[in-house]
Amino acid sequence: QKEVEQNSGPLSVPEGAIASLNCTYSDRGSQSFFWYRQYSGKSPELIMFIYSNGDKEDGRFTAQLNKASQYVSLLIRDSQPSDSATYLCAVHSAGANNLFFGTGTRLTVIP
């Protein structure tokens, strides 16, 4: 059973549209949730983290968490071509030393 699942994509959206990236996780004890962005040939970089149910906004990015449904999402408003990358969902459970990563969703923003 996969710990963290993401649709691998590719997800294509036109410039200026909202991109919606989704992630589900299997461990109900998970407490911390992270979204990383990885450009081709580069290392992952943190975009957002969220711990509480609901929405968390940071600029054009909004993370949404629903622990009952074991679901976390990332919305990117006013998508730009520079947002084209692979987005990795990562989940941490209390007491664990590890972050569990999904396979990532490849996003392409079309000019």
Next chain:
Amino acid sequence: ETGVTQTPRHLVMGMTNKKSLKCEQHLGHNAMYWYKQSAKKPLELMFVYSLEERVENNSVPSRFSPECPNSSHLFLHLHTLQPEDSALYLCASRPKTRGWGMNTEAFFGQGTRLTVV
């Protein structure tokens, strides 16, 4: 730049070679990690060092041997690798806390692209 430096960036090695990957950070972090990233697979945790002590080893084959001489440096020694070991190897560091709470994000190095021929 994240403050985590990995060398070399690219490595091609034969199955009988011995090589080492190096990771260095001067962020004051005291937990360091090796991850393996293969195509179409999630990032896989290989080793965790906390305060220079190995705290996790996820059933990694013995042909991978980590070394953490101090909190700023982490090595991954490679010997008699197989072609399926070809992947991107990522080092990460973070401050050691009780959990992955606020301000405890992992900072990744640029990775070493390893090809085993």
